Structures are given as C-alpha cells and as structure tokens.
Amino acid sequence: MVNLSQPTRLGQIAALPVDGVGLLRSELLALSVLDAQSPDHWLQHHSQQEFIQQMAVAIQQFAQAFHPRPVFYRSLDLRPHEWQGAVAQMPHSEASVLGLRGAFSYQLAPELFQLELAAIAQVQQAGYPNVRLILPFVRAVEEFTVCRQYVEQAGLMQSPEFQLWIMAEVPAVLLLLPEFVEAGVQGISIGTNDLTQLLLGAHRDQPELASVFNERHPAVRRAIAHLIQQSRQLRIPCSICGEAPSRHLDLIEDLVKWGIDTISVVPDAVERTQAAIVQAETRFRYYL
Numbered sequence: 001m002v003n004l005s006q007p008t009r010l011g012q013i014a015a016l017p018v019d020g021v022g023l024l025r026s027e028l029l030a031l032s033v034l035d036a037q038s039p040d041h042w043l044q045h046h047s048q049q050e051f052i053q054q055m056a057v058a059i060q061q062f063a064q065a066f067h068p069r070p071v072f073y074r075s076l077d078l079r080p081h082e083w084q085g086a087v088a089q090m091p092h093s094e095a096s097v098l099g100l101r102g103a104f105s106y107q108l109a110p111e112l113f114q115l116e117l118a119a120i121a122q123v124q125q126a127g128y129p130n131v132r133l134i135l136p137f138v139r140a141v142e143e144f145t146v147c148r149q150y151v152e153q154a155g156l157m158q159s160p161e162f163q164l165w166i167m168a169e170v171p172a173v174l175l176l177l178p179e180f181v182e183a184g185v186q187g188i189s190i191g192t193n194d195l196t197q198l199l200l201g202a203h204r205d206q207p208e209l210a211s212v213f214n215e216r217h218p219a220v221r222r223a224i225a226h227l228i229q230q231s232r233q234l235r236i237p238c239s240i241c242g243e244a245p246s247r248h249l250d251l252i253e254d255l256v257k258w259g260i261d262t263i264s265v266v267p268d269a270v271e272r273t274q275a276a277i278v279q280a281e282t283r284f285r286y287y288l
Helices: 010-014 026-033 039-043 048-066 102-108 111-125 141-153 172-182 192-200 218-234 250-258 267-287
Strands: 002-004 021-025 071-074 131-135 164-168 188-190 238-240
Touching (some): 002 010, 002 267, 010 048, 021 048, 026 048, 048 111, 111 131, 141 164, 141 172, 164 172, 188 218, 192 218, 218 238, 218 250, 250 267
Parallel strands (some): 002 021, 021 071, 071 131, 164 188, 188 238
C-alpha cells in the first residue's frame, strides 16, 4: 500500500500496482484544507458544517481514486512542529513527542474528532464505504473505548466495510494488544518512527541523537516481530506504515518472515519495495 497526505499526482499514484492507501495522514491534508490555519483558529471564522464539508471533499478524493481498494485514514494527531508557518499555530510544547496527542486528546476535547468522523460519514453516504479509520497514539484501552463510542455515535460502524484500527506506536500496545482486541480493535498499523523513539528514548528530530535513533535496533526489531506475531495469534491484520521498510530494505525480509500482512510506503518507494518483497517471499519459500 501507499502512504499519502496530499492529492498531488493522485490519479497517477492510484494507477500503481498497490492494494490501497495504508496511511492517509490527516495533518498535512487538514493544513491544506484549512488554508494553513490551525483548526481552532479556522473554526473561529467558519462553521462546523463547513469544516465537515471541506474535509469530506478532501477525503473523498482518495476514496474515489482508489475505490474499491481501502483507504486507511489516520485521524488528527496535532503536533506543534507540523504546524510551523500556520496562522495561529498549535501551542508549542517542548515535550511534543509525549504531550497532549492522539486518542487522549480526543477524550479531553472530542469536538474536532467528532467533526472528522462526520466527514468520513459523509464520504460513506456519498457511496464510498472504503474509508477506514486508524486512531493515532493510543496509550490505553480506555482511550480506545471512548473513541469507539464516538465512532459508533457517528454511524460509521453500520457499514460492513468499515474497520477501526489503532496505530501501534506507543510501547503499551505491545503488552496490551489482547485487551485492545477484546475492546474492539480490528487491526493495527505499526508506526516505526514513534515506536523507535519511545523505545529508545531518542527524539527523531534531534540531530545529536541521530546515531541512537535506529529502527534496526534489536529492541525495535523484537517489538515489531512481537506485534506481528501477536496479531496473527489474535487473528487481526497487521500493517507497517513507518519509514523503516523503505529506508532499510533488508528489514523487509524479516517482515515477510514474521508474517506481516501489509507494508505501506511512500509512492516513490513502491517499485523497490515490491521487488524486495518478491525476493524475500521467494527466499522464504525456498527455505521452507
């Protein structure tokens, strides 16, 4: 699958031999839709219905281009560094990696998340049920449960094609995946960037820690293997959407061996990633 955030070259990318969008990043998409303004600032001058309509139009472009293939939309995970240059930026936090992010922020202030859900519902109603939802930066089962209730209230789960996934990027998911599945998680997508920096205590954006931030570190590799193998035991799909597979093609052989279901990369990496997958599958079958 492919990772996307903008509709640039959408027709060309949709024509690639891929099985859908493994990660539609909402942050850059929203920044474009909201005229480079933070959501709070934009909503001070526009109605909630206008937000729903504009986000629905943006999301539907991807749903339509890839239909009937799935489009996994990751809901907003507002981090200050992604809004640099925006009008009325997000409040800066020195601890943005560990700050008020993802599912926990929806629990405290659900309004924006509910508007996103309404936008996805509008896309469903327009005849594109192939949009699925990934919740970002989930720390606890309780956070997921609250979010799932909002998803149900939005009517999204009435569609048999809809699926509710979580990002597996906080190490707590490593230890609590059975409980998450019991609570209703239907799949996971491994975010190697956050998982690596949280496991190793190394911020990926700090040049001084570049030598420490290593996605091939034994702890990171074991964590990824554990998530994949546990997903197979729990009978849920497992994808990986971080930058590690396209940056380190040697990792793909291990991903195939461990039983990954989907590898999602940037469009420019599709060809070389597919070649590496074929090579790994061929070698793996030979060993078997």
